[in-house]
Amino acid sequence: MTEVSATTQDRAAPHMTVSQTNVAIEVVGMHKWYADFHVLRDINLKVMEGERIVIAGPSGSGKSTLIRCINRLEEHQEGQIIVNGTELTADIKRIDEVRREVGMVFQHFNLFPHLTILQNLTLAPIWVRGIPKAEAEATAMHYLERVKIPEQANKFPGQLSGGQQQRVAIARSLCMQPKIMLFDEPTSALDPEMVKEVLEVMISLAEEGMTMICVTHEMGFARQVANRVIFMDQGQIIEQNEPEAFFSNPQHERTKLFLSQILH
Amino acid sequence: MTTLDTGPTTAPRPSFFNDPVVRGIVYQVLVAVLLVAFIVWIVGNTATNLAAQNKSTGFDFLWKTAGFDISFSLIPWTRASIYWEAFLVGITNTLLVAFVGIIAATILGFTIGIARLSSNFIVSSLATIYVETIRNIPLLLQLFFWYFAVLKAMPAVRDSIQLPLESFINQRGIFVPKPIPDPQFGFVWIGIALAIIGVIVLRTWAKRRLEATGKRFPVFLTSLAVLIAIPTIVWFASGASVEFEPPVLERFNFKGGLQLPPEFVALLFGLTIYTASFIAETVRGGIQAVSRGQTEAAMSLGLKEGDRLRLVIVPQAMRVIVPPLTSQYLNLTKNSSLGAAIGYPELVNVFSGTALNQTGRAIECIALTMLVYLTFSLLTSAIMNWYNARVSLVER
Ligand SMILES: Nc1ncnc2c1ncn2[C@@H]1O[C@H](COP(=O)(O)OP(=O)(O)OP(=O)(O)O)[C@@H](O)[C@H]1O
Numbered sequence A: 001m002t003e004v005s006a007t008t009q010d011r012a013a014p015h016m017t018v019s020q021t022n023v024a025i026e027v028v029g030m031h032k033w034y035a036d037f038h039v040l041r042d043i044n045l046k047v048m049e050g051e052r053i054v055i056a057g058p059s060g061s062g063k064s065t066l067i068r069c070i071n072r073l074e075e076h077q078e079g080q081i082i083v084n085g086t087e088l089t090a091d092i093k094r095i096d097e098v099r100r101e102v103g104m105v106f107q108h109f110n111l112f113p114h115l116t117i118l119q120n121l122t123l124a125p126i127w128v129r130g131i132p133k134a135e136a137e138a139t140a141m142h143y144l145e146r147v148k149i150p151e152q153a154n155k156f157p158g159q160l161s162g163g164q165q166q167r168v169a170i171a172r173s174l175c176m177q178p179k180i181m182l183f184d185e186p187t188s189a190l191d192p193e194m195v196k197e198v199l200e201v202m203i204s205l206a207e208e209g210m211t212m213i214c215v216t217h218e219m220g221f222a223r224q225v226a227n228r229v230i231f232m233d234q235g236q237i238i239e240q241n242e243p244e245a246f247f248s249n250p251q252h253e254r255t256k257l258f259l260s261q262i263l264h
Numbered sequence B: 001m002t003t004l005d006t007g008p009t010t011a012p013r014p015s016f017f018n019d020p021v022v023r024g025i026v027y028q029v030l031v032a033v034l035l036v037a038f039i040v041w042i043v044g045n046t047a048t049n050l051a052a053q054n055k056s057t058g059f060d061f062l063w064k065t066a067g068f069d070i071s072f073s074l075i076p077w078t079r080a081s082i083y084w085e086a087f088l089v090g091i092t093n094t095l096l097v098a099f100v101g102i103i104a105a106t107i108l109g110f111t112i113g114i115a116r117l118s119s120n121f122i123v124s125s126l127a128t129i130y131v132e133t134i135r136n137i138p139l140l141l142q143l144f145f146w147y148f149a150v151l152k153a154m155p156a157v158r159d160s161i162q163l164p165l166e167s168f169i170n171q172r173g174i175f176v177p178k179p180i181p182d183p184q185f186g187f188v189w190i191g192i193a194l195a196i197i198g199v200i201v202l203r204t205w206a207k208r209r210l211e212a213t214g215k216r217f218p219v220f221l222t223s224l225a226v227l228i229a230i231p232t233i234v235w236f237a238s239g240a241s242v243e244f245e246p247p248v249l250e251r252f253n254f255k256g257g258l259q260l261p262p263e264f265v266a267l268l269f270g271l272t273i274y275t276a277s278f279i280a281e282t283v284r285g286g287i288q289a290v291s292r293g294q295t296e297a298a299m300s301l302g303l304k305e306g307d308r309l310r311l312v313i314v315p316q317a318m319r320v321i322v323p324p325l326t327s328q329y330l331n332l333t334k335n336s337s338l339g340a341a342i343g344y345p346e347l348v349n350v351f352s353g354t355a356l357n358q359t360g361r362a363i364e365c366i367a368l369t370m371l372v373y374l375t376f377s378l379l380t381s382a383i384m385n386w387y388n389a390r391v392s393l394v395e396r
């Protein structure tokens, strides 16, 4: 686990405000199957604007599948998923609407290798949002500065380290000015020394009030920024609580077992 | 091992025969010497043999009258034509079947390659069966099939099978109406050229506008409209017309129209169908080489399906597809020499076959033929290297 510097920790808490009234994501009685395999069972989840959720759980418990349902990279078979007031159905228009407002960061970055960093960042703003190129580039440079690698703008993804690539991936999502960010184990493909630089970017996003759902095993990060930690096992949400209570006083046997394994 | 000395030290040089530089030079010199010795031997040997047989050598025969018939030619050919012209007839016939074959094989190959990835089980199975069957049957056998079993098995001329659009098929090939443009038709060509220029200007303008204002323009549809509209308007305005001269059955054969001889059709079919199966595999591999993650990243950025393909998937797949694709084009061109076996007058048939037999200038004829194929290969690989240098991914 990576310790995050004390200064960011001190800065963190005060600005983080969670809306009491505006719902960002609502999942109601959702089920998903892969053929006969019941991956997600009766998922109910409500995320308010500005809320930061960490999802933990053993491998294969359905964490990735759940967040991929939220931007319809996977389709669900039963129940409802409502994102920013738009219910996800097979309707392509709605799916596009949701995807424009929801950013996603993947374990393996998935940068476009044939485009420069700057082109990676401006592609969607130009083609999806219809923003003029010059403006899109200015925005891109702004976010590259935020993730502290403006000097890499004209390189190609293959020339960057893993940590740098993941920061570019975050910046690429931010260029679309999303209301919600989804992270699927963003640091688990990184060498230990690069984990910190990525977590710092994520923490500063949290400070600005971004609604976030992170699948991660970085429990230090969960403690520091999450409003709620959700524990999943075998396709179900087993337990959810505030980080302090979650770590110090887990209710379920399976949660205890899981925590004892990852916290040694 | 610990080093106490902190100053900069040079690594000890390896002994003379272990030095990679020395070894490299020694090997290269050795290979060069062997190669030169081999060439000297083979040239000397052949010269002696030819001298012993009292055969003359040289390229002077190229300007002598050939005196044989060629069944199919794009450029004027009579018995009085000279060998040099026979060489050109061979080259143009080879290029004709290669050019049409490459276009047809590309369209068929891409279609089948994409079909193999279809989520429809029947479509993908049919495509798989096609690829696995066709790839594994020798090309020469396929040519024999098309020539002897299909085209030569067609009815005799008087029982020709009528096809749509006043076309006929029989033992002597396929007969189609021949387009005869009137002189006014030149204006239509100018119109087509103008339309192409117009489309290029339009695309540049649309790209500039997108970059400047972010407004998208339906480039594809407008381009299509321009390409159709301008030539059509010119056509009517100039009053140009194209006559179609249909083939008419006379007593023994068709008169008029355009005859596609069975040798050409069989070779074209064989080359197209065979090469398409390899192109299909190349295309499938190229598309599959782009990881699922690329599509997912593009989706999660909100890019629509068309944009995802055009901006993310195709550019990456093409890098993988194009190099093997060009070598398939080259293969098709070289394989067209099998046309000699079914009597299509391509380069090998005409020049290293008939011309060689008549003149006995084996070395000269074969050397000239090889030179042509070598030129095709070198041109292709030059284009390929240029393309690769342009698109190669920058990696660490
Ligand atoms: N496309 C698929 N087809 C069939 N089964 C799948 C598919 N994708 C995932 N699964 C299965 O669904 C289950 C949940 O997968 P998921 O990737 O959501 O787990 P996870 O909690 O993210 O695990 P990890 O921590 O290893 O990433 C696993 O058992 C997996 O094998």
Ligand SMILES: [Mg+2]
Binding pocket: A063, A064, A065, A184, A185
């Ligand atoms: Mg996962």
